[in-house]
Amino acid sequence: MVEVNLWSGLRALADGKDKVEVEATTVGEVLDGLVKAHPGLKDAIDAGVSVAVDGRVIASSLTEPIRPDSEVFLMQRLKGG
Amino acid sequence: MALDSLKSEGFKQVGTRPDRPDGFDKVTGRAKFGADATAPGMLHAAIVRSPHAHARITRIDTSKAEALTGVKGVVTRADFATGLKGENWNILENVMAGDTALYDGHAVAAVAATSPLIARDAAKLIEVEYEILPHVTDVDEAMAEGAPVIREGAADKSVPPGLHPNVVRYHESGHGDVDKGFAEADLVIEDHFRTEATHQGYIEPHACLATLGGDGKGELWCCTQGHWNVQKICSALLGLETSQLRVTASEIGGGFGGKTTVFIEPVALALSRKTNKPVKLVMSRSEVFRATGPTSSTSMDVKIGMKKDGTITAAQGVFRLQGGAFPGAPCEFTAMCAFAPYALKNVHQVGYDVIANRPKQAAYRAPGSPMAAFAVESVIDELCGQLGLDPIETRLKNASKRGTKASFGPTFDQIGLVETLEAAKAHPHYSAPLKPGQGRGISCGFWFNHGGETAVSLALSEDGTAQLAVGTPDIGGSRASMALMAAEELGIPYENIRVTIADTATLGYNEVSHGSRVTYASGLATIEAARDAVKKLCARAAAKWGIPEDAVKWENGCAVPSGPNAGDFDPLPIDQITKRMGATGGPIVGHFEATPEGAGVSFATHIVDAEVDPETGKTSVVRYTVVQDAGKAIHPTYVEGQFQGGAAQGIGWALNEEYIYGEDGRLQNAVFLDYRIPVASDLPMIDTVIVEVPNPGHPYGVRGVGETSICPPLAAIANAVSAAAGVRLHELPMSPPRILTALEKQRDG
Amino acid sequence: MSKMHITTTVNGDDVEFLCDPRETLLDVLRDRLGLTGAKEGCGTGDCGACSVTLDGRLVCSCLVLGAEAEGKRIGTIEGMAKGEDLHPLQKKFIEHAALQCGICTPGILVATEALLKKNPDPSETEVRYWLAGNLCRCTGYDKIIRAVLETAADMREAS
Numbered sequence: 004m005v006e007v008n009l010w011s012g013l014r015a016l017a018d019g020k021d022k023v024e025v026e027a028t029t030v031g032e033v034l035d036g037l038v039k040a041h042p043g044l045k046d047a048i049d050a051g052v053s054v055a056v057d058g059r060v061i062a063s064s065l066t067e068p069i070r071p072d073s074e075v076f077l078m079q080r081l082k083g084g
Numbered sequence: 085m086a087l088d089s090l091k092s093e094g095f096k097q098v099g100t101r102p103d104r105p106d107g108f109d110k111v112t113g114r115a116k117f118g119a120d121a122t123a124p125g126m127l128h129a130a131i132v133r134s135p136h137a138h139a140r141i142t143r144i145d146t147s148k149a150e151a152l153t154g155v156k157g158v159v160t161r162a163d164f165a166t167g168l169k170g171e172n173w174n175i176l177e178n179v180m181a182g183d184t185a186l187y188d189g190h191a192v193a194a195v196a197a198t199s200p201l202i203a204r205d206a207a208k209l210i211e212v213e214y215e216i217l218p219h220v221t222d223v224d225e226a227m228a229e230g231a232p233v234i235r236e237g238a239a240d241k242s243v244p245p246g247l248h249p250n251v252v253r254y255h256e257s258g259h260g261d262v263d264k265g266f267a268e269a270d271l272v273i274e275d276h277f278r279t280e281a282t283h284q285g286y287i288e289p290h291a292c293l294a295t296l297g298g299d300g301k302g303e304l305w306c307c308t309q310g311h312w313n314v315q316k317i318c319s320a321l322l323g324l325e326t327s328q329l330r331v332t333a334s335e336i337g338g339g340f341g342g343k344t345t346v347f348i349e350p351v352a353l354a355l356s357r358k359t360n361k362p363v364k365l366v367m368s369r370s371e372v373f374r375a376t377g378p379t380s381s382t383s384m385d386v387k388i389g390m391k392k393d394g395t396i397t398a399a400q401g402v403f404r405l406q407g408g409a410f411p412g413a414p415c416e417f418t419a420m421c422a423f424a425p426y427a428l429k430n431v432h433q434v435g436y437d438v439i440a441n442r443p444k445q446a447a448y449r450a451p452g453s454p455m456a457a458f459a460v461e462s463v464i465d466e467l468c469g470q471l472g473l474d475p476i477e478t479r480l481k482n483a484s485k486r487g488t489k490a491s492f493g494p495t496f497d498q499i500g501l502v503e504t505l506e507a508a509k510a511h512p513h514y515s516a517p518l519k520p521g522q523g524r525g526i527s528c529g530f531w532f533n534h535g536g537e538t539a540v541s542l543a544l545s546e547d548g549t550a551q552l553a554v555g556t557p558d559i560g561g562s563r564a565s566m567a568l569m570a571a572e573e574l575g576i577p578y579e580n581i582r583v584t585i586a587d588t589a590t591l592g593y594n595e596v597s598h599g600s601r602v603t604y605a606s607g608l609a610t611i612e613a614a615r616d617a618v619k620k621l622c623a624r625a626a627a628k629w630g631i632p633e634d635a636v637k638w639e640n641g642c643a644v645p646s647g648p649n650a651g652d653f654d655p656l657p658i659d660q661i662t663k664r665m666g667a668t669g670g671p672i673v674g675h676f677e678a679t680p681e682g683a684g685v686s687f688a689t690h691i692v693d694a695e696v697d698p699e700t701g702k703t704s705v706v707r708y709t710v711v712q713d714a715g716k717a718i719h720p721t722y723v724e725g726q727f728q729g730g731a732a733q734g735i736g737w738a739l740n741e742e743y744i745y746g747e748d749g750r751l752q753n754a755v756f757l758d759y760r761i762p763v764a765s766d767l768p769m770i771d772t773v774i775v776e777v778p779n780p781g782h783p784y785g786v787r788g789v790g791e792t793s794i795c796p797p798l799a800a801i802a803n804a805v806s807a808a809a810g811v812r813l814h815e816l817p818m819s820p821p822r823i824l825t826a827l828e829k830q831r832d833g
Numbered sequence: 834m835s836k837m838h839i840t841t842t843v844n845g846d847d848v849e850f851l852c853d854p855r856e857t858l859l860d861v862l863r864d865r866l867g868l869t870g871a872k873e874g875c876g877t878g879d880c881g882a883c884s885v886t887l888d889g890r891l892v893c894s895c896l897v898l899g900a901e902a903e904g905k906r907i908g909t910i911e912g913m914a915k916g917e918d919l920h921p922l923q924k925k926f927i928e929h930a931a932l933q934c935g936i937c938t939p940g941i942l943v944a945t946e947a948l949l950k951k952n953p954d955p956s957e958t959e960v961r962y963w964l965a966g967n968l969c970r971c972t973g974y975d976k977i978i979r980a981v982l983e984t985a986a987d988m989r990e991a992s
Contacts, residue, residue, distance in 0.1 A: 008493055010255065010256065010257040010492075010493065011256045011257050011258065012242055012254055012255050012256035012257065013242075015244065016241060016242075043241070046240060046241050047240075047241065047242060050240065055493065055494035057494075057495070057497075058490075058494045058495045058496055058497040059497065059681065059682060059781065060494070060532060060681075060683070060685075061681045062534055062535055062536065062679075062681060062683075063536070063537075063679055063681075064679045064681050067681055074494060074495055076492075076493040076494045078420070078492065078493065078494075079255065079416040079417075079420075081532050081534050081599065082344075082414075082447060082451070082534065082598060082599060083341070083447060083450065083451065083531070083532070083533070083534045083598040083599025083600060083601065083791055084284075084340055084341025084342075084344070084447035084448050084449040084450060084451050084598055084599075084790075084791055101930075103927045103928060104927065104930065106935075107926075107927035107932075108919070108927070109935075110932055110935030110938050111919065111923040111926050111927055111932070111935075111938055111939075111942060112870070112910065112911070112913070112914055112919070112923065113868075113869070113870020113871070113909070113910035113911050113913075113939045114870070115935055116869070117869075117872065117936060119863075119869075119872070119873065120863075120869040199853075200860070200864070201853055201855060201856070284970075285968075285970050286934070286936075286970055287872070287874040287880055287882055287934075287936045287937050287968055287969070287970055288872065288874065288934070288936040289873070289874070335934075335935065335936075336934060337872070337874075337934050337935070337936025337937075338933075338934045338936060338970050338971055339934075340970070366873075368876055369874065369875040369876060369877065369879075369880075559933070559934055559971075560933035560934060560971060561930060561933055721929075721930040721976075722930055722933070724930075724976075725930055725933050725971070725972055725976060728972060728973035728975045728976070729933060729970070729971045729972055729973050731973055732970075732972075732973030732974070733970070755875065755877050755879060756874075756875050756877065756879035756880055756968065757877065757879045761968060761970060762973075762974075763964075763965040763966070763967075763968060764960070764961040764962075764964040764965050764967070764969075764974040764977070764978065765958075765961040765962045765964075765965040766965075767961075767973060767974055767975075769975050769978070769979075770973045770975045
């Protein structure tokens with residue numbers, strides 16, 4: 004299981020939780036797992052999210068690998084000027 | 085990125101400062117920018133814009149315009165696709181109003197004619213009737229009870245119940261217990277800050293030349309930071325198949341984030357489809373100000389607690405961003421960047437994205453971050469002042485470093501904030517004596533940086549030279565960096581590489597030139613494409629020598645046996661292989677397609693000396709030093725250029741630039757005379773220090789450098805003004821009238 | 834509206850054109866004569882991207898009517914290099930990276946050439962004030978000012 008940290012603004016959509024455990028080996032599986040566990044998160048995830056894995060911000064790639072002990076943070080989708 | 089592909093020393097070309105490949109074109113007037121293209125039989129277009137901040141469009145009568153000799157076609161919203169959703173709908177609504185004009189300058193119709201003058205005359209003949217609606221342009225007023233609702237149902241599910249419908253997105257993050265942290269502090273300062281909207285102020289107005297037929301096939305030439313994005317959006321807005329619209333990026337006369345989306349391109353395409361002729365559309369400067377994408381305006385509350393020794397015990401911020409009539413103000417970036425430079429046990433940040441009757445905001449260099457830095461770094465300066473602490477030592481004491489849990493959640497990898505602070509401390513500027521009436525200000529800044537979808541192709545020519553095709557428009561000399569990286573890998577002279585910005589038909593999708601991603605991501609892809617070509621070159625040598633491919637390595641532009649056991653062969657230079665490539669397996673092309681995900685975050689520390697004229701309230705910047713982590717500077721001169729340009733834009737934001745709306749909701753200063761960007765006589769030389777803390781996510785350690793440089797200046801100058809004149813400005817810009825008011829208040833006690 | 838017939842010289846060549854009385858010199862250069870080196874950044878004389886010389890005097894071509902070119906000598910960026918040899922300012926701008934996007938560069942080069950003709954030994958302050966009418970949004974002016982001062986020194990030495 005991977006522990007996923009949500010930004011606190013998402014708590015209301017995840018039954019009050021700010022950490023969610025999902026079965027996942029990739030970023031894509033993390034996102035699928037989150038929606039399965041908490042369907043309320045679907046819109047926020049579809050709107051675009053980035054995932055920070057061990058401090059590295061994965062902006063969009065769903066195939067990036069995740070280990071069970073990885074530090075995983077959901078973040079809003081990064082862009083720039 | 086595997087570690088074995090990392091290269092940190094022994095560069096032969098990277099780090100040198102050769103002339104840029106497109107220099108000759110740009111100093112002779114030969115370079116073709118957006119407005120420099122023509123086509124046989126071309127028409128010229130003009131856009132009719134709303135003079136009202138908020139109004140229902142009750143009637144559009146185009147008959148008089150259409151009757152004018154030379155007019156070939158008129159389009160309104162009815163000429164675009166229907167049924168769009170999400171951001172595509174937002175963009176279409178912004179590009180051409182539906183039933184309501186949402187801001188002063190909102191497009192409502194457009195006309196194409198045989199000359200620019202006829203098009204302009206015809207635009208005046210298009211009659212539009214409006215029913216004027218109540219409007220709001222200020223962020224705090226737009227959130228307040230009773231404010232006019234811009235659009236019902238625009239909010240997404242992130243917004244907590246009970247807020248005004250103009251609050252359309254909400255962000256909240258942080259960790260620890262801020263109340264406990266504030267209780268541990270010896271001094272807590274809380275202040276309210278406001279910043280006005282600013283514009284990127286690129287000198288080249290948006291311009292395009294569109295050709296679209298009834299067969300759904302089109303060609304578009306435009307100045308943009310990302311032509312694949314233009315292709316994608318325009319296809320959706322016009323109802324075209326994406327691949328049938330080929331987009332070519334012109335040379336781009338500045339973007340800074342403002343050319344990451346579309347404004348006029350879909351309109352020119354619609355006119356071309358309707359008239360069956362090429363249509364050129366060029367914005368005027370006032371159209372650029374009124375109807376492209378300025379920054380958000382903000383209203384912010386920041387509270388920070390500090391111990392006497394300088395340790396920050398807790399930090400909290402509320403950031404309200406007004407981003408025009410559509411969702412998208414980067415409130416989450418403002419919130420996430422705000423406290424990122426500091427290692428905080430207790431931190432909490434909230435962001436509100438608020439809509440109002442202004443043009444849809446667009447990205448501007450580190451979108452959202454400079455405003456946050458203005459508020460946060462001002463409060464830190466105030467704390468240091470009241471506690472008698474050195475501003476750099478205090479920042480060093482709290483600085484984020486490898487292993488710090490970032491204010492936005494994750495743990496930082498290798499980062500360079502401490503190194504920038506140490507370099508600033510050691511810089512002669514920091515210890516130079518000040519003249520009477522001058523003050524010195526310090527500020528740090530942070531930006532995430534970005535990777536993004538990238539495709540690159542590198543084709544070798546028979547004479548051993550190389551043609552590199554990248555998909556990221558060159559805004560500030562990136563061709564030079566790309567050529568340096570390709571030359572480094574191939575082991576051939578820099579001058580032997582020709583870099584082209586390919587059109588959308590030539591490469592796979594390339595994300596926009598934004599997020600400081602070009603030298604990072606297109607650079608990484610260039611290195612990988614060159615390595616791919618080298619592998620193929622080595623294979624040809626191996627075949628010639630009759631040895632295994634892995635027994636050949638590449639050195640100084642030649643294939644050589646990888647060791648004594650591989651056999652005894654003379655080095656085979658690149659041109660000896662390419663000369664015969666047609667007969668030995670065909671053309672040799674290296675390529676790379678990926679979404680690099682290792683963009684390293686970037687920090688900067690700025691030092692500024694300012695003096696304030698007590699009679700006029702004018703602030704002069706007398707000395708400026710930028711210290712920033714570049715990871716690895718590929719072409720140091722252009723890295724310095726990014727540092728200097730960001731600082732200059734930040735100086736303008738701090739001191740002069742602002743969108744001024746009247747009571748009527750109309751923009752009052754839509755010309756460069758009244759929207760005053762820094763001119764040469766406003767600025768001193770801008771000193772730079774390039775710090776290099778390698779980014780582990782790039783083969784050479786590159787971090788993007790384009791954006792972070794605009795984050796510290798706002799606060800650094802506010803802190804310098806405070807030191808020089810003894811007044812703390814909480815609102816930008818710190819224009820002479822505001823400074824005078826603050827000085828008068830101070831005199832009146 | 835009937836068009837006016839104008840006879841003038843551009844970069845030393847005799848040129849004739851027809852223009853609408855409302856057209857600016859910049860419109861004429863770009864749209865009628867195909868000389869797109871001068872750029873329109875504002876159309877109100879604030880940015881200097883359209884800088885050209887008119888009888889040797891530096892002007893914003895967006896503030897001059899095409900019709901006013903009658904009998905005058907116009908100098909544009911296209912006439913700055915002599916054949917394949919760049920003007921020393923052009924060379925120095927490339928060498929110093931005194932341009933990033935390059936849109937303001939033609940105007941700034943035309944303006945600085947006019948400055949150095951008038952004042953071969955300008956101070957930094959004089960260069961900054963002379964160029965105050967030429968906006969650059971990319972560079973912060975640092976490398977531009979350095980390039981101008983260094984070119985001026987080189988040209989003094991060479992003459």
